[in-house]
Amino acid sequence: MGRAGRPARRVSGMVLDLEGDLVALLRTLVDLESVSGNEKAIADAVEEALRRYDHLEVERDADLVMARTNLGRDERIVIAGHLDTVPVAGNLPSWTTGEGDDLLIWGRGSCDMKGGVAVQLAAAARLAEPNRDITWIFYDNEEIAEEFNGLARVARSHPDWLSGSFAVLGEPSNAGIEGGCQGTLRVRITLTGRAAHSARAWMGDNAIHAAAPLLTRLLAYEPRQIVVDGLTYREGLNAVKIEGGIAGNVIPDRCVVELNYRFAPDKSVEQAVAYLRDDVLAGFELEVVDAAAGARPGLDQPAAAAFVAAVGAAPSAKFGWTDVARFAAMGVPAVNFGPGNPSKAHADDEFCPAAELTSCYEALVRWLS
Structure with a gap:
């Protein structure tokens, strides 16, 4: 046994049942350890499961699996989720607590974002004749550097896989719609001075002290709230790192302050x-x-309006950056929608509520049936 109430489980055969119990599907996905760079086993299982359905054309690029319908519908929707997780921290294999509407599934990736992947896989199997053509993307290396990101890779090598009129990314959003995302900008400001012995400070010019006007300006900054497409984004500008000084008896001649600006999507980076x-x-x-x-x-x-109606709750702005920005860069508007609380993403005690698995699955099916 593992921790209380948590039976030690091993995934045998790596078989995913896309038409069975959603909780069981999520637990199997969680138990397929897939820290970034180690997604082959889970990608193999996803590919094998999707190839069982005649209504899906399935392709693969490294450890990214693409499956799509080709029914000649007037509109194509892209629905994506990443297969990788941050490193394991004593939170595998999966376990559950509670029952009924209070059932929770625990374990690395349960929230970020194998809950969303479970929902999408089950919906991909169910939706043999959707009212819009659908491209399902299950991709690798989201949690690490940009150069490895599977979605970025296929945007370069297979841009047609990401083409559509609207996209949904299954990041955890408490089973609600979080529209778009903020942009992010990191800048450095270097303050200079003149080094001297601290016993003769008047002979130097303290670069750390020179940062005071900058920090004062940041303290006085009032974040703006900007409405974009009906959603209110709150911006933020903060010092996130400061470096200066070389020894306890030297007046520093250099100080570097790093700032992070989170801006509303009404602005370009420039x-x-x-x-x-x-x-x-x-x-x-x-x-x-x-x-x-x-x-x-x-x-x-139009597809977004129908999606909002299917979910049945007012959308909110996404605070933070997600891969929906990759779709936006290709001219495809996108939202975040998935089970789980985003504040639990990457936490050692991450979990996914079973009730949100069901509500997200049902919303996708309502929207696309």
Whole structure:
């Protein structure tokens, strides 16, 4: 036995039953350990399961599996989820607590985002004749550096796999719709001074002290709330790292402050940089070290309106960056929709409520039947 109430389980044969119990499907997916870079076993199982259905054309690129219908519908929807997880932390194999509406499935990846993958696999099997053609994408290496991301890879090698009028990413969203995502920008500001012995401080110029006006400006900054496509995004600008000084008896001649700006998807990266450089941080020289555009939710699209109606709850803005931005960059509006609380993503005690598995599955089926 593992921890209390948690039987030690091994996945035998790696067979996924896409038409059985959703909880059992999720537990099998969780027990297929798939830390980024080690997705082959789970990708093999997903590919094998999807190839059992004649209504799906199945292709593979490394450890990304694509399955799609080709019914000649007027519209194509893309529904995607990543197969990888962050490293295991004593939270495998899976276990459950509670029962009925209070049943919870625990274990690495249960929330981020194998709950969403379970929902999508079950829906892919069920929806043999959907009202829109569907492309299902199950991809690798989402949790690590951009250069390895499976969705980014097929955007370059097979862009037609991601083509559609609307996309849904199964990131945890408490079974509600989180539209689009924020953009993110990291910049460095370097303050300089003159080194001296701290016993003769008047002979130097303290670069750390020179950061005071910058920090004061950040403290006074009031985050803006911006409405985009009917959703309210709250921006944020914060110092996230500061470095300076070489010894306890030396006046530092250099101090570097790193800032993170989370901006609403009404701006491009270039506009976000200009806003910081010319407005908020005018007078300081900025060095851009990382940037990613956000994504508009695209809720004015007909498919999106039908999706919102199927879910039956008002959408909200996504705070944070997700791979929906990759779809937006290709001109495909996208939303986040999946079971699980996003605050539990990457937590050692992550879990997924069984009730949200069911509600997400039922919403997809309502929307696409």
